[in-house]
Amino acid sequence: MTIPEKLPYPDRMETSFEGIWPILYAFFTAQDRLDRAAMRRQTEICVAGGGRGMAVLGLATEVAKLSTAERRAVVEWAAEDLDGRIPLAVTIFGATPEEQSEAVAHAAANGAALAILQPPRDPAMTEAALQRFFGRVMDRSPVTMAIQNAPEFLGIGLSPPAIAELSRRHGNFRVLKGEGPAVLMARVVAETEGRLAVFNGRGGLELPDNLRAGCAGLIPAPDCFEAQVRIYDAMRRGDAAEAERLYREILPAIVFVMQSIDHLICYGKRLVAARMGLAQVHDRAPGLAPTPFGEAAISRFAARLGPYGA
Numbered sequence: 073m074t075i076p077e078k079l080p081y082p083d084r085m086e087t088s089f090e091g092i093w094p095i096l097y098a099f100f101t102a103q104d105r106l107d108r109a110a111m112r113r114q115t116e117i118c119v120a121g122g123g124r125g126m127a128v129l130g131l132a133t134e135v136a137k138l139s140t141a142e143r144r145a146v147v148e149w150a151a152e153d154l155d156g157r158i159p160l161a162v163t164i165f166g167a168t169p170e171e172q173s174e175a176v177a178h179a180a181a182n183g184a185a186l187a188i189l190q191p192p193r194d195p196a197m198t199e200a201a202l203q204r205f206f207g208r209v210m211d212r213s214p215v216t217m218a219i220q221n222a223p224e225f226l227g228i229g230l231s232p233p234a235i236a237e238l239s240r241r242h243g244n245f246r247v248l249k250g251e252g253p254a255v256l257m258a259r260v261v262a263e264t265e266g267r268l269a270v271f272n273g274r275g276g277l278e279l280p281d282n283l284r285a286g287c288a289g290l291i292p293a294p295d296c297f298e299a300q301v302r303i304y305d306a307m308r309r310g311d312a313a314e315a316e317r318l319y320r321e322i323l324p325a326i327v328f329v330m331q332s333i334d335h336l337i338c339y340g341k342r343l344v345a346a347r348m349g350l351a352q353v354h355d356r357a358p359g360l361a362p363t364p365f366g367e368a369a370i371s372r373f374a375a376r377l378g379p380y381g382a
């Protein structure tokens with residue numbers, strides 16, 4: 073795909089980047105193909121449960137295990153299923169700026185409001201080289217840009233001052249998707265001086281404290297995102313006591329699931345499947361195999377959370 077210098081897509085700057093934007097898991101069939109029906113069902117759940125937006129192709133979507141054709145299918149299905157009801161954010165995966173620019177153009181052509189650049193999986197890359205890499209993709213992008221900063225999960229990332237510098241250099245870099253403690257998010261918020269809407273992930277760990285730190289919202293997997301929408305709303309109307317009460321209810325499930333990304337993919341996906349009424353989960357290798365103990369825990373959490381409303 074050729075990337076035109078200036079792309080004819082509409083200005084999407086009006087999207088308000090705040091609130092809870094659940095990110096889809098990748099569900100597979102017994103034949104190891106993406107499960108179209110389960111992907112559609114997740115989108116319906118995200119809309120019905122009050123997602124302010126929806127995201128695809130992050131760590132929860134197992135982006136690194138998908139082929140280019142599968143990544144494109146996930147974006148196209150999400151756009152088709154959302155049908156403009158809430159905005160779509162697409163995580164961008166690729167080893168070179170050119171590959172990432174092609175994925176950004178594809179996301180934009182499918183109406184994405186936000187493209188979230190994941191660093192290339194090259195832990196040897198210096199911070200300055202990573203800034204240049206992101207900058208090259210940002211300069212050619214027709215959509216609002218974010219980066220996913222998850223050094224603990226990806227082995228590569230930017231420090232708060234480097235994020236701030238990148239945001240000063242590139243006016244279309246307006247959102248940060250972090251995966252880190254609330255204390256770190258507070259630093260990023262302070263250093264970027266209001267230029268970025270800062271989201272955290274990590275399944276929603278520390279949600280009330282993330283909001284106190286100045287985060288605009290959260291990009292969690294859908295495990296218990298409707299409760300996170302209620303927590304977000306309670307914090308925004310100043311009812312911290314209610315937010316903390318709701319947070320205490322979901323915290324055991326979040327802690328259980330969010331032990332690592334492999335754990336999230338194995339058990340978080342099973343929690344969503346149980347809540348959706350999906351009888352079986354087919355894992356794509358390589359990945360963590362569930363144990364009977366883990367599956368029993370997921371059944372307990374699913375019973376406590378109940379089926380999704382949609």
Ligand SMILES: N[C@@H](CC=O)C(=O)O
Nearest residue numbers: 130131132273274275
């Ligand atoms: N933000 C994560 C999910 C967990 O919070 C992602 O990128 O998938």
